[in-house]
Amino acid sequence: MDESPIAPDKLRAFACRPPVHAGSTESAQSSGDCLSLAEKFRQLTNEWKQNRGFSSSLSVVKNDPSYQEIIRMGRSVLPFIMDELEKRPDFWFAALREITGENPVLPENAGRLHEMAAVWLQWGRANNVRW
Amino acid sequence: MIDLIAFPLLSPLNHTETSEANPEYNCIAWAAEDDSKYWWPDEDGDGYWPPGTTRAETIEAFVEAFQAIGYTLDPQGVPSLEAGVEKVAIFAQNNAPTHAARQLPTGKWTSKMGPEEDISHDWGAIDGPCYGTAVHILRRSTR
Numbered sequence: 284m285d286e287s288p289i290a291p292d293k294l295r296a297f298a299c300r301p302p303v304h305a306g307s308t309e310s311a312q313s314s315g316d317c318l319s320l321a322e323k324f325r326q327l328t329n330e331w332k333q334n335r336g337f338s339s340s341l342s343v344v345k346n347d348p349s350y351q352e353i354i355r356m357g358r359s360v361l362p363f364i365m366d367e368l369e370k371r372p373d374f375w376f377a378a379l380r381e382i383t384g385e386n387p388v389l390p391e392n393a394g395r396l397h398e399m400a401a402v403w404l405q406w407g408r409a410n411n412v413r414w
Numbered sequence: 415m416i417d418l419i420a421f422p423l424l425s426p427l428n429h430t431e432t433s434e435a436n437p438e439y440n441c442i443a444w445a446a447e448d449d450s451k452y453w454w455p456d457e458d459g460d461g462y463w464p465p466g467t468t469r470a471e472t473i474e475a476f477v478e479a480f481q482a483i484g485y486t487l488d489p490q491g492v493p494s495l496e497a498g499v500e501k502v503a504i505f506a507q508n509n510a511p512t513h514a515a516r517q518l519p520t521g522k523w524t525s526k527m528g529p530e531e532d533i534s535h536d537w538g539a540i541d542g543p544c545y546g547t548a549v550h551i552l553r554r555s556t557r
Contacts, residue, residue, distance in 0.1 A: 337420055337544050339440035339513065340454035342471060373516040373529070376460050384494050394451035394462025396438045409508075 320356075325365040333374075340361040345377040351358070354381045365382050365407040372400040379403055383410075416527060429535035437529035442476070444526035445514035446483055447500045453479070476504050476511045477550055485552035493551060495521035495539045501553050507546030509513035515540070515548075 293413045330349035344350065353360055354377075361382065364375050376399055378384050387406045407414070433502065442453035443462070453521065454461030455469040455476075462490055464482040468475040477487060480502055503523070506511035514534075515525040522534045532545070541547045 334415065335528065337530055338453075338473070339442060339454060339526075339528045341452075341458070341461050345456070345458070371437075374460060377458055380458075390459060393459050394443075394453060396452055399460070399473045 432530035513545040
């Protein structure tokens with residue numbers, strides 16, 4: 284079985300092929316799960332941004348139910364998060380830490396969205412996440 | 415586009431959008447005249463918070479953050495324009511800090527609406543269910 288990573292925009296072309304991440308032990312439970320992954324991520328992301336509204340609170344960002352649901356989706360959403368982070372940098376960092384157990388951002392870069400995103404994108408490439 | 419349900423007192427007559435949406439900085443940063451960082455004292459350390467100040471989501475910690483850049487609490491808490499004085503206001507809802515706004519030289523106020531636009535607005539125009547109301551005004555000499 285080919286375990287090469289799959290970019291998010293290719294996902295829907297496969298009947299049931301989870302995005303593979305180096306070190307990932309997760310797999311889709313059914314073809315339905317697999318087919319809906321991109322849509323589910325997009326829907327949850329939209330809900331999260333809508334729920335946050337005009338709040339600046341990073342606790343509101345992190346504790347949002349849709350954001351938490353994305354975290355529960357596990358490593359399979361890493362390509363989608365990386366894609367979002369590259370195109371529309373936002374505070375995905377708590378999710379990335381929860382999912383990967385890592386934190387490559389230096390404390391002196393706190394609050395610097397582009398620098399934080401760049402470090403995580405670099406981490407993604409180094410860890411064979413394809414998006 | 416500002417949501418008038420979240421801000422029922424906003425109207426076209428009392429505010430003007432002054433920037434595009436930008437998630438790179440937020441209301442606290444904007445009030446502190448820093449559009450390069452996102453200021454928030456979250457426990458995870460994702461947001462910037464002035465070194466040496468209390469990192470907590472409390473009104474007191476927000477006061478401390480503005481004190482760290484030269485502001486002092488205005489005991490009268492008067493939002494009117496005073497010559498030679500810069501003012502910021504801290505907003506809270508249910509005793510939790512939500513927002514900060516900065517007074518412009520015209521006497522109007524400027525706010526960054528979370529990750530969305532900056533607006534200039536009248537005092538009181540953003541009061542409501544989203545940000546609550548101003549609980550403290552701080553002041554410093556014009557720089």
